[in-house]
Amino acid sequence: MTFKVTKERYDALMDVVMNRMTVRAFDQDYEVPKSHYELILEAARHGPSGANTQPWHYIVITEPQIKQSLAEYFVKEQRQRAKLKMKFPTPDYRGLGAAPGVIVVVSDFRWTKAFPNLREEDSKLNAMYKENAERILLQSVAASTMSAHLAASALGYSVWWITAIGQQEAQDAIKPLLGIPEELSVLDVMCFGPSKKEPYKRWKKSLNEIFSWNTFDQAHFLTEKEIDTWIQTQRSKVMYRDEAKID
Ligand SMILES: Cc1cc2nc3c(=O)[nH]c(=O)nc-3n(C[C@H](O)[C@H](O)[C@H](O)COP(=O)(O)O)c2cc1C
Incomplete structure (x- = not known):
């Protein structure tokens, strides 16, 4: 097998990597062509995953009403966090409702069974393997999601990775909105589009x-x-x- 170091490809990759920047306010009037969602998710499809389980599913949200409902949930959650005095500098989640591209990242924790674990589900020893299996699943979905973010960035979009939805209450609120089966979990939301203002590093x-x-x-x-x-x-x-x- 011939091996060749290709600095040019590295430079092209780094151009994308370094210019991937989070923004939280997008140009509301821009419409993402359908083909761009496919280009972005094609990159996600090639992600590596534990046991090659590919434990991800992406829901592309094009309906303005659904985007709005998601944004409203996040704004509500943000208020709740402020009330709980978490002191976390929360962003303005209204930007989600105005994001041209919105993709909800879903996973199925039942896939953790495909990673190393013991048969005796409830044993103390298995708890350790179970915890590791969850980490494998989360890292797998993050690897695929990152490819999607880089693909969006390569197309020229700014991106926004939102995870403020881990807790059960958020799952209960968002899953029915999107018809997601009970067994599955919403892990995060990817927003993208042209930035409203100049993005900053x-x-x-x-x-x-x-x-x-x-x-x-x-x-x-x-x-x-x-x-x-x-x-x-x-x-x-x-x-x-x-x-x-x-x-
Ligand atoms: C795993 C992960 C979770 C994140 N969760 C949120 C979030 O819930 N809300 C948010 O506004 N930004 C979120 N971000 C965006 C980060 O705040 C952002 O990536 C970070 O400030 C670095 O900026 P950069 O993306 O421009 O490099 C998240 C990013 C990652 C990778």
Whole structure:
């Protein structure tokens, strides 16, 4: 087999990777051509997954009324979080109702049975394997979803990855709206479209900060206190500011 390093393809990929940027307000008047949904989901289709289970299903929402109902749910949830004093800097979820492209990401946790586990469902030992199986499933769906986000970005769209729906109450509210069977779960929502304003690049850690050679470089270990401080002082800045404007 002949092997050739292809820096040109890497550069083309990095152009897409680096220019994938989250926006939360889109040009409401733009209509996404049907073929673009297919191009985006074709990328998702090729994602890797544990045991090649491909445990994902994507629901393309084109009906404005359904988008609106989803947005209303998120706005309600956002208020609830504020009331609970979570202090999480929540975005304006009304942007979802105005997003030209909306795709709901669905999974089926029954696929965890396809990953390594014991027959005795209730044993303590199996609980450990079950937990790992759930991680495998979530990583699989995220891998496929990321391909979809990169494909949308490659087409020139800005993207928005929304996960604020893990809790049971949200599942109960959203599943009937979309005719999703009880056994399945909504994992996240992908929005995309032309951005209303110029998108901005958010802060990313430097390359040296995110990896070590061979063994974990202890210089990168953060104490609980350091993490708490980061949340207090940095989180909202890195979520909502251009990296060039962070002091
Ligand atoms: C797993 C995951 C969950 C996210 N959940 C939400 C969410 O619920 N709401 C939201 O507004 N943004 C959400 N985001 C978007 C992040 O806030 C965003 O990716 C991050 O601030 C970095 O910005 P960038 O995407 O422009 O690099 C999520 C992103 C990922 C990957």
